[in-house]
Amino acid sequence: MGNQEAQLYRPPGMRVLSRATVSRMPRYLRLLDDIREAQATVSSDELAEAAGVNPANVRRDLSDLGFHGTRGVGYAVGDLRSRIQRELGIDHRRKVAIVGAGNLGTALAGYSGFRQRGFDVAAIYDISSERVGRLVGDVIVTDAGRIGHDCATGLFDMAILAVPATSAQRVAEELVSAGVSSILNFAPVRVIVPNDVPVRHVDLSTELQILSYYG
Amino acid sequence: MGNQEAQLYRPPGMRVLSRATVSRMPRYLRLLDDIREAQATVSSDELAEAAGVNPANVRRDLSDLGFHGTRGVGYAVGDLRSRIQRELGIDHRRKVAIVGAGNLGTALAGYSGFRQRGFDVAAIYDISSERVGRLVGDVIVTDAGRIGHDCATGLFDMAILAVPATSAQRVAEELVSAGVSSILNFAPVRVIVPNDVPVRHVDLSTELQILSYYG
């Protein structure tokens, strides 16, 4: 694992979960969502099957999560579901800012997929005075100069970069110093965030390069 | 490493590169792009500094890549740059299909970021007869029934899913059986591709969940 992958999150007073462990959580959740009321308990074998991992791995993951099952019985479906949702931060809606009100930013603002998954667009920013003041979806385009202030005061805690390549790094740094918790970068350039900054940062352009590797 | 992460690519007659190794390549490339003509050689220390990794890690990565430097001197900048670009499949333009000509699909079709990074939109599909035939960007919306045929005949080798949650899994399976090499999923739902299928698949909705974890 490189530094980036090794980046860990330490909830206060809780065990450290590896990035690999966290990445399996949504796969467990998928089965739990399907089961719902149909079944009160689920075994590590069933979860493993659904997630495509080893049953021992499931038991270790849930144990690391501090969630315990009952020997001979399994894990309580509803409780486990809530526990994982809380862990992933999807037990409540998240406020996201879109930076860049161009072609892509505007489309993302109206994209129902984010909303369906619990991400609400709280703000959209641009530097162009022509765009500032316009209504995009539910929100009015704000001058990009306010990004730092708005982030620091909690208007949003997640940001989507939909800016030109030339501004991406600068905006990312501004967001980081204002304390944003996550950045999803759609700009066609790699953006570097230091490893010691507690931001989970997914660089789409890098992903595309990696993607293309498998072609 | 879960199964998903452990998925490896085996170029014919070439060493196997781990996903972790591949993920560092774009970071090396970034420095090499910056250097260009300014410097003929680069050391593992410089690459390590730029990529935020250990110098020994750099040397091992390049060695695994089959690229060798000169002791006491370093690595040839231009040659290394070409070698990595070839490895990542970004030494040539890639043809991508967008599935779904709705709000998001249309925006992505016109998004210059893809084009700038070497991804050309070769086709856009939809099932709605109202949308089929319309011009979106450079291409005319085609009936989704042709996806399998067009992929199999090489019209594109990468796909972007911009469909509703309900169709995402079905479309992904169709693309996989037609032999697509990469899928980038923008649908607001997780899509499962078996581990033994040689598709590099980045599930944006899963990433979003992981993202939110760090908030």
Place this chain on the structure above:
DNA sequence: TAGATTGTTAATCGATTAACAATC
């Protein structure tokens, strides 16, 4: 109790890194 399944130990596997001989 008998069967099932967890939780944890110890073994295994793979990736990272320190160290240094090779050599430009």
Place this chain on the structure above:
DNA sequence: TAGATTGTTAATCGATTAACAATC
């Protein structure tokens, strides 16, 4: 040659997994 830097070995680290005692 003297200094620099690679390429590789061996040590280390961390994550996965087989196995099984604990226990419902």
